[in-house]
Amino acid sequence: MSGNVEGRKRATLVVAVVIVLGAFGYLLYGGLDKNVVFFLTPQELLAKGTQVEDVPVRLGGMVAPGSVKWDADKLDLRFVLMDGVKTVEVHSKGAPPQMFRDNMGVVCEGRFRNGIFESTNLMIKHSEEYRAPKPGQTPQEMYKEMFKTLKQDASS
Amino acid sequence: MGVGTVELSVAPARARRSTGMLIGLGVFLLLAATQAYSISISTPDRDMGHLQKIMYVHVPAAWNMMIAYFIVAIASLRYLWKGREKDDLLAAAAAETGALMTGLTLALGMIWGKPTWGIWWTWDARLTSTAVLFFIYVGYLILRAFVDDPDRRAQWSAAVGLLGALNVPIVYMSVRWWRTLHQVQSSPSTLDPNYTLSLRINAIAVMIVVLFFIRHRYQTMQLEAAADAMHERIALGDRGGINA
Amino acid sequence: MPDNMPFIIGAFALTWVVLLGYLVHLYRARRDAERRLQQATDDLSGGIK
DSSP: OHHHHHHHHHHHHHHHHHHHHHHHHIIIIIIIGGGSBOOBOHHHHHHHGGGGBTSEEEEEEEEOTTOOEEETTTTEEEEEEEOSSOEEEEEEESOOOTTOOTTOEEEEEEEEETTEEEEEEEEEOOOTTOOOOOTTOOHHHHHHHHHHHHHHHHHO | OOTTOOOOOHHHHHHHHHHHHHHHHHHHHHHHHHHHHHHHHOOOBTTTBGGGGGHHHHHHHHHHHHHHHHHHHHHHHHHHHHOOHHHHHHHHHHHHHHHHHHHHHHHHHHHHHHHHTSOSOOOOHHHHHHHHHHHHHHHHHHHHHHOOOHHHHHHHHHHHHHHHHHHHHHHHHHHHHSBOSSOOOOOGGGSOHHHHHHHHHHHHHHHHHHHHHHHHHHHHHHHHHHHHHHHHHHHHHHHHTTTO | OGGGHHHHHHHHHHHHHHHHHHHHHHHHHHHHHHHHHHHHHHHHHHHHO
């Protein structure tokens, strides 16, 4: 009898380990690998040119003040996303998240087609430290700058 | 290993349980008090309104899961160094509480993410690495449940426990190392002073809860190990014919 | 923002359910462990007598 219990326990263990390893592998290779950079900035997107034409991609930046055109009847949203260097026009269907407004950080999932980013999913990137870079800065510098100011904030 | 290990008797254990229950009551009253106080002094955030208050449960859960895994790492290392059963049990107790707090952190993050970000979940580096951390320790607990030999269980657990703990700094730094949807850590200068105070007292209250959990579970595991050791002695005694 | 109240209440409620639920689990596990230890102690002394 005890052998039977042992056998069942071991079988359950094997199943459990397979499930855990499977989940682990899926997370690592299915999820993280592609998304180490979670989104591109408008400048990065435009620099990639035809490489990103009509390909699923994420675009992140700030909502350009005064650019939001919301048609409540058609649930049609148009706005301009900026990173301080370049801008991209975004088109989206459906109501945006409630915190969507001018100067807010936004990440859109969708495809870049004929100069317009067709977004299927809008996400708010909430962070007071999310700032547009000054003209001439590359996005990398912007992020470095963001971290620098953060560290200064922390030490002051 | 089994013979001659921890000798524990029941009466003092019962007494310790009564004190444990009293401490538990106090710990939870403290948490209720810090939550009530922080909710009462926190004015609505300019972006989030009252949603900001979810910070007082989400962030303490995340910080304290890290404290729990730190204990796992230290105890696992000590076990590998000295081979004492006690260290294995302490690591296991801390891992259980750590997994609980990681699960809570993820769930609270989803509840916070939906109304602020607009989504329950996404695969950015912070969320993904936290999910990986959770699954490693769920695996750790499953491993312990299904390996019966105490020595083998302790060695494997120590290895998995350390592997999991290595992931903790990755989770913490993920928002700075990679570009994520999750914001970087706040600091007192990026928070309203009321928010800072509220966050700190809630983090301390949750820390006390977590340490209480680990201590209580650790004591229980010692009782279980003592009972197992006694059963092993009985089994050996039967085979050796002492009872005849 | 009354729309968000369910999320806020949900977050705090979930925290309490999880923490108190684990507390109950801890106390049960402790009682069982004491019972097992008592049983083992009885068996051991009974066997030697």
